[in-house]
Amino acid sequence: METKDVVTALAALAQDSRLAIFRSLVQAGPAGLAAGRISELTGISPSSLSFHLKELSHAGMVDSQPSGRFVIYTANFTTMNALLGFLTENCCGGNPCSPVCMPACEPEQSRTTEKEPT
Amino acid sequence: METKDVVTALAALAQDSRLAIFRSLVQAGPAGLAAGRISELTGISPSSLSFHLKELSHAGMVDSQPSGRFVIYTANFTTMNALLGFLTENCCGGNPCSPVCMPACEPEQSRTTEKEPT
DNA sequence: TCCATGTTTCAATTATTATTGAAACATGGA
DNA sequence: TCCATGTTTCAATAATAATTGAAACATGGA
DSSP: OOHHHHHHHHHHHSSHHHHHHHHHHHHHGGGOEEHHHHHHHHOOOHHHHHHHHHHHHHTTSEEEEEETTEEEEEEOHHHHHHHHHHHHTTGGGGOOOOEEEEEOOOOHHHHHSSOOOO | OOHHHHHHHHHHHSSHHHHHHHHHHHHHGGGOEEHHHHHHHHOOOHHHHHHHHHHHHHTTSEEEEEETTEEEEEEOHHHHHHHHHHHHTTGGGGOOOOEEEEEOOOOHHHHHSSOOOO
């Protein structure tokens, strides 16, 4: 992950509305949420929501997929993990300091299909 | 960690100069770096650097401590860890998904004194 | 086809943020 | 005390971002 992309990803999350949107999606897991449902959960107006979802999407933090009249949004856990990894990269000059475990989801595809050849 | 603080922390990191500064400090570890040294490493002018360091400091991402004519800055690993934790909180509704280990430094105090009664 | 629903786009307004250079402040040593 | 060094502050400028409401677009069902 390049610095430029990291800044974009962080900037996408560094905003009240978008952080709320993203957390909703993280908690929803791979099933995701329809745009309207996100609007209900967060209280963000549809037009503003759309703006922020585009922002998150452009940053690679969320993915979307049409489903009938709905558009289902999901958190992109791959980008999320890469972001967390970047921030701790070369921590303390690479010396072992204090390894910590934390949960980090994988995208649904990784478990059901053969994707992510990263 | 409250949402407001998370947004502040993310905003602090979501900027080229500040991300570069913070990574320098993460890699320097608990020993930290003098402001002038950060300026050398990143190519950021002293006045701009000072502005960004204040921003990072205000967000709790870095700490500072005068040492003679120098001011030594260090990454605040406690805030950093709290930030990473917040982002993955309640991931997938709390269901176990894919635990991942990553390094995460502790502040020097935690290893040498009795602090962090969190 | 027509209508209701769900989502996105657009334009305008308002607010916030980064950068620069000069000047100020503080410290340690001669 | 005076000077050089290291850091911060200040004011001005330029650029970017968020919110709103109205309108447009697309889909599925009657």
